Amino acid sequence: LEGDDPGECADGADNDSDGDFDCDDADCVDAPECAQPSNEEPFVTISPTEPNSGNSLECSVDDNRPVTFNWLRDGIDSGITSQILASRETTRGEIWTCAATPEDGGPTGEASVEIFNAPPSMPGARLTPSAPLEGVDDIICELSISSEDPDGDTLTYVPGWQLDGI
Numbered sequence: 001l002e003g004d005d006p007g008e009c010a011d012g013a014d015n016d017s018d019g020d021f022d023c024d025d026a027d028c029v030d031a032p033e034c035a036q037p038s039n040e041e042p043f044v045t046i047s048p049t050e051p052n053s054g055n056s057l058e059c060s061v062d063d064n065r066p067v068t069f070n071w072l073r074d075g076i077d078s079g080i081t082s083q084i085l086a087s088r089e090t091t092r093g094e095i096w097t098c099a100a101t102p103e104d105g106g107p108t109g110e111a112s113v114e115i116f117n118a119p120p121s122m123p124g125a126r127l128t129p130s131a132p133l134e135g136v137d138d139i140i141c142e143l144s145i146s147s148e149d150p151d152g153d154t155l156t157y158v159p160g161w162q163l164d165g166i
Contacts, residue, residue, distance in 0.1 A: 009022050042067060043061065044060070045061075045062075055087055057083070121149075122145060
C-alpha cells in the first residue's frame with residue numbers, strides 16, 4: 001500500500017507496484033505532502049460588524065487551513081498581521097479590511113467594516129445641598145466628572161430636571 005509509511009507519498013517510488021507514483025497514487029490522496037491548494041477563498045468575517053473606535057476588531061475565517069492575516073486601512077496595507085486589531089489603531093470614518101490568505105497558496109478572502117462614532121463616557125453630577133429644605137434651598141447641579149470622548153469630539157452638557165421620574 002502506497003502511503004502506509006511516513007514519506008512514501010513523496011519518495012519518488014511506486015511503493016505498491018501499481019504503476020502510480022507518490023501523489024498520483026489513490027492511496028496518497030489524503031497525505032499531507034499531496035495536499036492541493038483549494039481554489040476557494042476562505043469566507044472572512046470581522047466582529048463586531050458595526051464597530052466604533054472603542055472596539056477591537058477580530059478577523060475570523062470559516063476554513064480549517066492555516067491562514068496569514070493582513071489588515072488594510074482605507075485600502076492601504078497597515079503592516080498589522082495579527083488576527084485581532086487593537087482599538088487604538090482605529091479612527092472614526094476609516095474602512096478596515098481583513099485579508100486572509102491561506103498558507104497553501106489558495107486565493108485570499110476579505111471582509112471590511114467602517115469605524116463608527118464611539119459614544120462618550122457618562123459624566124458625573126453632584127446635587128447640593130444633599131438635604132434641601134423645600135421652599136428654602138436652591139438645588140444646584142454641578143458637573144463632578146467630565147465625559148471623555150474616544151473620538152476627540154467636543155462635548156457640551158445640557159442639564160435636565162425630572163420630578164419623580166417625569
